[in-house]
Each structure stands twice: as C-alpha cells, then as structure tokens.
Amino acid sequence: MSSHPGDLYSVLGIGPDADAQAVRAAYRKQARRAHPDAGGTAEEFHEVQSAWEVLGDESARAAYDRRLRQPQRAETDEDAETDGPTYGRGPGFGGTGFGGSGAAFRTTASGSTSARSSSADSARTPSGTAHLAPVYIPDLSRPEPLSLPLTSQRTHGRFASRGIFGGGRARRAERMGALLEKHVLAELPTARLFNAVALEPAGKDRRGASRAPRGPAVDHVLVCGDTLVVVSSLEVPAAAASWDGRRLHAAGRSLALPDLTGESRLLRATLEAAMRETGRETSLNLGQQIVLHSPDGGMQSPVVESRGTGAGRAPLAPARAFRSIREQLAASAQANVIDRHLLAALRRQLQHPQE
Numbered sequence: 001m002s003s004h005p006g007d008l009y010s011v012l013g014i015g016p017d018a019d020a021q022a023v024r025a026a027y028r029k030q031a032r033r034a035h036p037d038a039g040g041t042a043e044e045f046h047e048v049q050s051a052w053e054v055l056g057d058e059s060a061r062a063a064y065d066r067r068l069r070q071p072q073r074a075e076t077d078e079d080a081e082t083d084g085p086t087y088g089r090g091p092g093f094g095g096t097g098f099g100g101s102g103a104a105f106r107t108t109a110s111g112s113t114s115a116r117s118s119s120a121d122s123a124r125t126p127s128g129t130a131h132l133a134p135v136y137i138p139d140l141s142r143p144e145p146l147s148l149p150l151t152s153q154r155t156h157g158r159f160a161s162r163g164i165f166g167g168g169r170a171r172r173a174e175r176m177g178a179l180l181e182k183h184v185l186a187e188l189p190t191a192r193l194f195n196a197v198a199l200e201p202a203g204k205d206r207r208g209a210s211r212a213p214r215g216p217a218v219d220h221v222l223v224c225g226d227t228l229v230v231v232s233s234l235e236v237p238a239a240a241a242s243w244d245g246r247r248l249h250a251a252g253r254s255l256a257l258p259d260l261t262g263e264s265r266l267l268r269a270t271l272e273a274a275m276r277e278t279g280r281e282t283s284l285n286l287g288q289q290i291v292l293h294s295p296d297g298g299m300q301s302p303v304v305e306s307r308g309t310g311a312g313r314a315p316l317a318p319a320r321a322f323r324s325i326r327e328q329l330a331a332s333a334q335a336n337v338i339d340r341h342l343l344a345a346l347r348r349q350l351q352h353p354q355e
Helices: 008-012 021-035 042-055 060-068 077-081 147-153 167-184 259-276 318-328 341-348
Strands: 133-136 190-200 217-224 227-235 240-242 247-250 253-256 285-294 303-306 337-338
Touching: 008 021, 008 042, 021 042, 042 060, 042 147, 060 341, 133 341, 147 341, 167 217, 167 227, 167 318, 167 337, 190 341, 217 259, 217 318, 217 341, 227 259, 259 285, 259 303, 259 341, 285 318, 337 341
Parallel strands: 133 337, 227 285, 240 303
Antiparallel strands: 190 217, 217 227, 240 247, 247 253
C-alpha cells in the first residue's frame, strides 16, 4: 500500500507534520479505498485501521513519533520470514511498553492455534508474544463471525446513565474506560476492551430471537489472546489504605470489594459455552484487578499496604494497577492471537452495544 510499509504516515498518505484533522481525513479516505467492498483487500483495510489506531490517538502517536526519531535496529531473520504486510505501531514497538524487541507488526492471511489447557487465575510471567505478528482466527478473508470494522475496533460497548451503572458509578466507569484505552490498549496491539459486560447468557424473546443480556454485569473486560482480565474501580477518600486480603480499610472505614474472582469465572463459563456452540473448544485464562482512585486524581495514590492474602489480587492505585493488567494480558503464549469468535461472543454479552 505504501513505499515504506513500516511507516504509518505513508499508510495514510500524509506526512509526520499533519495535524489531527488531516490525519482523520486521510484515514477516512484510505479506509473507503481499501475496504473489500470497494475493491480493496482485508489486509489493506486492516493496515489502514492499524495506522489510525496509533496516529488517531494523541498519546500513541507521540510515542510512535519518539520511536521514529530513534535509530532502528536491523531486521532479524525472524522478522524477514514473517509473511504478510507490515502494519500497526511500526518498527521498534515491543516489550511491555513502547520499547523492547523492535519487531514490526504484520498481519497474516491465515493461522490457527490450539487452546491452552491451563486456566489458572494466578499471575504468570509475560510470554513475549504480545508484540509478535497478529494472527487472526478465522483469517481476514472471511466476513464472519465478526465484520472487519468490528474486528479492528479496540473498544466495544458503552455505559447507560441509569440501571446498574447509574449516577456516579457510570461516570467513574466511563473515566476508567478512557484510562484503560490510554494505558493498556495503547501498549498492547491485540488487546480489546469491552464495557458493561453481562455475566450470564442472553435470553430469547417469545419469538425465539436473541435479546440484550440482563442481570449482573462487570464494568470492564479486557481480552488479549486467550486471557480475560475483569476490571472494576473504586474511589477511596484517602491518600493511603490497607488491604487485609478480604476488606479495604481507608479513612476509618472498612469496605468489602467486588468479588471479581467469582464474576470472572462465571463470565468464562458463559463464553466457553458460547464458543462450544461454534465448534471451538476453548480454555480461557482469567485475571482480575480493582483500580483505586484518590480524591486528588493522582496515578500513584492511594498507597495501599497489603497485610494479608485472600482471593483475587490486591487493589492498587492506577499506575500500578495498569502495569498489573498489562502483565496479566501479556502472559499468554497466544497473546498475539485475535480470536474473532471470542470477540463476537463478548459482543453478544454487551448490555449496551455501540457500533
């Protein structure tokens, strides 16, 4: 698509000095041209989408520009053998942040993997695959089970102003969603975020048609490969707190926190059952994280002292929580796999879908 396939600006046909409005206009033009319905290919369309994911986000674009200004290492034999066009955050984006191996991201025309047999909820070491070439299952030549635009979409679902996400909780969840986009999605190219996700399967109306799921839901679900991380947030009116493994103690109060372990296991059962209906046996890895916000809105507070052990992970201030979430998502050996069946199953669990 471009003379310099690793250069995201070339993908959109603009220069590095283009302003945000020019980037958006170029993306829309190239997306229309590259769409398979207009004579383009799935690979071209995703190349454009991936360039927009970086250049259309202020913080991700700034990080990409910094990488462009740094000397690039020579391409390795492994990089050269990866088939498919280069796209995504470009050469030099790797590791757990924007540094690391420097391998470019490429899309592949096909590929398949087997599900992990392990479904441990405990922490695992990052596998190093999160920044390898994305592998789509099914490959991008097929429009099902999820359309190309939705496959590329990084965030799915919204929060209602009433119901279980009412008032202050809705505002906090919306803020949390924006922070997850900035501090997690911007660093993991294959991760996806789903908001307001129902735990139990959607029912059917009297005519047998599927209806929007109801009942208990979780605020946020991040998926990367075969790993799900369920996230919730809580505002703590203090600069310091302690965690005894069961309850959070802050400002003279003792708070019981959501049972994310139980909720994530229920969601896993729902999703694995939905996957079996498509003929895919899948074993999903689970993670959880409660993010604490302090009145000053700082990323490093409140400071949490852990004084015991219990089910699930200790709640953390935003900076440490986002690092924990990234590590959990990147631990899977399949962290570079985008399972379109799993994304479709998660979209069916959205209480408030938004295209």
